[in-house]
Amino acid sequence: xxxxxxxxxxxxxxxxxxxxxxxxxxxxxxxxxxxxxxxxxxxxxxxxxxxxxxxxxxxxxxxxxxxxxxxxxxxxxxxxxxxxxxxxxxxxxxxxxxxxxxxxxxxxxxxxxxxxxxxxxxxxxxxxxxxxxxxxxxxxxxxxxxxxxxxxxxxxxxxxxxxxxxxxxxxxxxxxxxxxxxxxxxxxxxxxxxxxxxxxxxxxxxxxxxxxxxxxxxxxxxxxxxxxxxxxxxxxxxxxxxxxxxxxxxxxxxxxxxxxxxxxxxxxxxxxxxxxxxxxxxxxxxxxxxxxxxxxxxxxxxxxxxxxxxxxxxxxxxxxxxxxxxxxxxxxxxxxxxxxxxxxxxxxxxxxxxxxxxxxxxxxxxxxxxxxx
Amino acid sequence: xxxxxxxxxxxxxxxxxxxxxxxxxxxxxxxxxxxxxxxxxxxxxxxxxxxxxxxxxxxxxxxxxxxxxxxxxxxxxxxxxxxxxxxxxxxxxxxxxxxxxxxxxxxxxxxxxxxxxxxxxxxxxxxxxxxxxxxxxxxxxxxxxxxxxxxxxxxxxxxxxxxxxxxxxxxxxxxxxxxxxxxxxxxxxxxxxxxxxxxxxxxxxxxxxxxxxxxxxxxxxxxxxxxxxxxxxxxxxxxxxxxxxxxxxxxxxxxxxxxxxxxxxxxxxxxxxxxxxxxxxxxxxxxxxxxxxxxxxxxxxxxxxxxxxxxxxxxxxxxxxxxxxxxxxxxxxxxxxxxxxxxxxxxxxxxxxxxxxxxxxxxxxxxxxxxxxxxxxxxxxxxxxxxxxxxxxxxxxxxxxxxxxxxxxxxxxxxxxxxxxxxxxxxxxxxxxxxxxxxxxxxxxxxxxxxxxxxxx
Numbered sequence: 001x002x003x004x005x006x007x008x009x010x011x012x013x014x015x016x017x018x019x020x021x022x023x024x025x026x027x028x029x030x031x032x033x034x035x036x037x038x039x040x041x042x043x044x045x046x047x048x049x050x051x052x053x054x055x056x057x058x059x060x061x062x063x064x065x066x067x068x069x070x071x072x073x074x075x076x077x078x079x080x081x082x083x084x085x086x087x088x089x090x091x092x093x094x095x096x097x098x099x100x101x102x103x104x105x106x107x108x109x110x111x112x113x114x115x116x117x118x119x120x121x122x123x124x125x126x127x128x129x130x131x132x133x134x135x136x137x138x139x140x141x142x143x144x145x146x147x148x149x150x151x152x153x154x155x156x157x158x159x160x161x162x163x164x165x166x167x168x169x170x171x172x173x174x175x176x177x178x179x180x181x182x183x184x185x186x187x188x189x190x191x192x193x194x195x196x197x198x199x200x201x202x203x204x205x206x207x208x209x210x211x212x213x214x215x216x217x218x219x220x221x222x223x224x225x226x227x228x229x230x231x232x233x234x235x236x237x238x239x240x241x242x243x244x245x246x247x248x249x250x251x252x253x254x255x256x257x258x259x260x261x262x263x264x265x266x267x268x269x270x271x272x273x274x275x276x277x278x279x280x281x282x283x284x285x286x287x288x289x290x291x292x293x294x295x296x297x298x299x300x301x302x303x304x305x306x307x308x309x310x311x312x313x314x315x316x317x318x319x320x321x322x323x324x325x326x327x328x329x330x331x332x333x334x335x336x337x338x339x340x341x342x343x344x345x346x347x348x349x350x351x352x353x354x355x356x357x358x359x360x361x362x363x364x365x366x367x368x369x370x371x372x373x
Numbered sequence: 374x375x376x377x378x379x380x381x382x383x384x385x386x387x388x389x390x391x392x393x394x395x396x397x398x399x400x401x402x403x404x405x406x407x408x409x410x411x412x413x414x415x416x417x418x419x420x421x422x423x424x425x426x427x428x429x430x431x432x433x434x435x436x437x438x439x440x441x442x443x444x445x446x447x448x449x450x451x452x453x454x455x456x457x458x459x460x461x462x463x464x465x466x467x468x469x470x471x472x473x474x475x476x477x478x479x480x481x482x483x484x485x486x487x488x489x490x491x492x493x494x495x496x497x498x499x500x501x502x503x504x505x506x507x508x509x510x511x512x513x514x515x516x517x518x519x520x521x522x523x524x525x526x527x528x529x530x531x532x533x534x535x536x537x538x539x540x541x542x543x544x545x546x547x548x549x550x551x552x553x554x555x556x557x558x559x560x561x562x563x564x565x566x567x568x569x570x571x572x573x574x575x576x577x578x579x580x581x582x583x584x585x586x587x588x589x590x591x592x593x594x595x596x597x598x599x600x601x602x603x604x605x606x607x608x609x610x611x612x613x614x615x616x617x618x619x620x621x622x623x624x625x626x627x628x629x630x631x632x633x634x635x636x637x638x639x640x641x642x643x644x645x646x647x648x649x650x651x652x653x654x655x656x657x658x659x660x661x662x663x664x665x666x667x668x669x670x671x672x673x674x675x676x677x678x679x680x681x682x683x684x685x686x687x688x689x690x691x692x693x694x695x696x697x698x699x700x701x702x703x704x705x706x707x708x709x710x711x712x713x714x715x716x717x718x719x720x721x722x723x724x725x726x727x728x729x730x731x732x733x734x735x736x737x738x739x740x741x742x743x744x745x746x747x748x749x750x751x752x753x754x755x756x757x758x759x760x761x762x763x764x765x766x767x768x769x770x771x772x773x774x775x776x777x778x779x780x781x782x783x784x785x786x787x788x789x790x791x792x793x794x795x796x797x798x799x800x801x802x803x804x805x806x807x808x809x810x811x812x813x814x815x816x817x818x819x820x821x822x823x824x825x826x827x828x829x830x
Contacts, residue, residue: 021735
């Protein structure tokens with residue numbers, strides 16, 4: 001059984017095939033910490049929520065955290081701030097481990113492949129890139145503990161595998177995420193170049209919250225940006241026709257983001273000498289949560305038209321199912337890996353050899369002693 | 374005279390073959406015993422020269438895992454469970470002497486867990502106990518602390534009760550008193566030996582005895598070990614079967630005549646009973662032994678009565694012919710392409726891949742199975758990385774601030790006076806607390822719950 005794991009800054013997802021359907025699990029990448037008392041425990045257990053106890057606090061992960069944050073007026077904390085696995089937060093690391101354990105069922109056989117995506121990871125870590133290797137080690141270890149062989153993949157490459165099958169898995173992928181935007185140029189499933197912009201939907205939420213002074217207070221009473229509220233306000237906006245101040249601010253921010261993304265695209269296309277040799281026009285596919293905004297497609301096409309690229313690009317395609325597109329691409333990669341690798345364990349042999357009619361029977365010393373005499 | 378000579382020859386042969394009370398002969402050189410059972414091609418007890426061999430080496434020496442192995446490995450060490458690992462290439466897991474390694478099947482794993490997102494067909498198979506077991510299938514048991522090393526046994530389903538096993542081991546229940554059963558699906562059970570008749574044993578169970586209560590003098594011949602070299606790839610990696618029992622002699626005979634280039638089969642002896650028609654009456658003080666004992670009894674009896682040497686040669690030849698036939702049958706079964714059960718055939722895999730690429734498979738989202746209540750270590754961080762800089766956030770202070778007057782440092786007596794008369798103190802600064810934004814950690818729901826609790830109390 002192959003499985004795909006998409007660890008995102010906004011949500012963590014897993015996808016696997018079960019017969020003629022795909023089974024998915026999803027969980028928000030947030031957690032809240034509440035001070036522990038009997039009334040809260042009873043209330044949360046009554047909601048059938050998963051609660052974990054940490055040094056006098058109740059930690060709630062995932063979607064239950066968002067509900068509890070609303071009830072108890074607490075700011076939820078991101079499990080992957082800026083797309084990074086936290087190094088100085090042991091509670092967050094344990095929560096991530098538990099969530100990954102929930103997303104991945106036990107493997108049925110050894111050496112089953114789990115293709116995973118982590119914000120900012122390339123298909124293969126570059127030699128000498130110890131920072132990126134360390135970032136992948138934590139998740140790789142979690143995957144191995146569930147019995148799978150981890151296979152890292154760039155999110156943009158996963159989009160290409162999911163959407164550009166009819167184009168021979170050749171083209172440009174653009175995955176817009178909460179912590180950043182990943183870019184990948186792929187030829188026949190092989191990544192030639194990749195790039196990343198450390199700005200995404202989360203940056204837009206922060207800027208909107210600062211501009212509109214959308215604040216709340218954290219558990220210590222300090223004012224913090226209310227990003228969840230800002231996100232809801234952002235999603236109510238239409239980029240093409242901004243009707244209010246919120247709309248104008250969001251449209252400006254998106255225009256800024258698209259300009260940065262296109263700039264990174266230009267640099268990426270110019271970085272590899274073989275990219276101009278690819279068949280043109282090169283298809284480009286775009287996906288992710290920020291790309292689902294109303295009016296984003298027109299704005300993105302307009303942003304592409306303002307630049308001159310070293311290769312000819314076709315009209316950009318947009319992913320229909322932005323929630324599981326990356327997961328589906330990872331699953332395709334895992335299935336390809338599974339079909340390509342031969343079965344290494346020995347073929348089934350007779351498990352037991354019933355030789356009870358051949359081998360000498362059990363004897364007691366007394367019986368043998370009687371026979372000898 | 375001739376009969377006495379034959380008897381002496383048989384006795385010498387018996388001693389050389391190590392037929393005895395189960396006590397192992399001392400091997401040349403110091404070797405350690407390691408037992409492996411479960412979803413492995415050749416379960417048994419192996420002797421290695423290495424003091425702490427790697428788990429992967431032992432698994433390779435035993436032929437590798439079967440296709441129904443889940444990869445989960447349990448190690449019984451010192452009669453206690455708790456060690457668990459997973460078969461991963463390159464993993465480093467040294468074993469200790471007399472470790473009992475159990476390779477779990479996916480069936481035992483599915484019974485152990487209560488995950489709700491197992492595929493339906495897998496759940497159905499697990500609930501039904503997997504495939505329908507053939508009528509003559511055996512139950513594999515591990516015995517720990519019975520002798521100085523672990524023992525792997527096969528018994529029939531009818532004999533797979535604790536009472537029957539103790540009977541076959543010639544250990545009366547009143548002496549053994551308590552046996553601990555480590556179940557294949559996890560957990561253990563301590564059984565008093567006066568209620569052993571109803572305790573059924575599943576395949577993969579491990580029986581842990583109290584070594585002080587085992588009567589080693591009456592133990593029957595137990596399955597022998599297989600001596601191995603620690604290096605898997607070396608030419609001398611072929612296991613050398615021990616010389617002390619007849620099964621190993623038959624194994625060597627079969628290996629020499631067939632010449633297939635593979636390791637010999639495991640020498641484990643299965644305990645079984647022949648049909649009732651072949652049973653003979655035995656003394657009441659000993660439990661009725663299996664019927665192949667009765668059959669073997671006739672051979673020495675005939676030998677002691679003057680069985681000629683030619684008859685012995687005919688008997689050996691007949692056994693050799695039967696082993697040749699069995700090995701050829703086994704070889705033919707191995708050569709037939711047997712597709713592993715859960716491996717995706719190439720055609721089905723390609724079809725699934727095409728469906729994935731074409732995005733024609735529907736996606737069903739299920740609830741995420743997380744543990745309801747557990748404990749994690751550490752203190753959660755309460756600060757947020759998105760703090761607002763107060764100096765930039767506020768246009769100015771929203772309270773009136775009076776200039777601070779220099780207050781002389783109070784003397785000790787003054788401080789004491791202040792402490793004694795707090796009512797006379799006047800604050801140096803006129804600070805107003807903004808009641809519109811109380812710094813309280815209790816929200817509306819907490820206050821409601823607290824009120825509810827107060828009302829109940």
